[in-house]
Amino acid sequence: MFQSYLKFRDHCRVCGANFKAADAGDGPAVFIILIVGAIVTPLLIILQFGTPLPDWLALTITMIAAIVLCLALLPPFKSVLFALQWKHKAREATNEDIQ
Numbered sequence: 001m002f003q004s005y006l007k008f009r010d011h012c013r014v015c016g017a018n019f020k021a022a023d024a025g026d027g028p029a030v031f032i033i034l035i036v037g038a039i040v041t042p043l044l045i046i047l048q049f050g051t052p053l054p055d056w057l058a059l060t061i062t063m064i065a066a067i068v069l070c071l072a073l074l075p076p077f078k079s080v081l082f083a084l085q086w087k088h089k090a091r092e093a094t095n096e097d098i099q
C-alpha cells in the first residue's frame with residue numbers, strides 16, 4: 001500500500017485501484033496527537049515525581065518516547081483512515097454536491 005514511509009502508491013498492486021485521490025489529510029495526526037499525548041504526559045509526571053531521575057533525563061526519555069510513538073503510529077493510522085475513506089467512498093465536497 002505504501003510506496004515509502006507515508007506515501008501511498010499510485011495504484012493498488014493487486015487490483016489496480018487508483019490511489020491518487022487518497023488523502024487522509026490531518027486525520028491521522030490528530031488521532032496520534034491525542035493518543036501519544038495521553039501516553040507521554042503521565043509518563044513524564046511519573047518519571048519526574050516517582051523516580052529519582054534528574055529532570056533533564058526524564059524530559060529526554062519522554063521526548064524520545066513521544067517521537068518514537070508518533071513515527072510508529074503514523075503509518076497504521078494513515079492506513080486505517082484511508083481504508084475507511086475508501087470503504088465509505090468519502091471525497092472532497094464540491095459545489096455540485098450542494099446544488
Ligand SMILES: [Zn+2]
Nearest residue numbers: 012014015017
Ligand atoms: Zn486492490
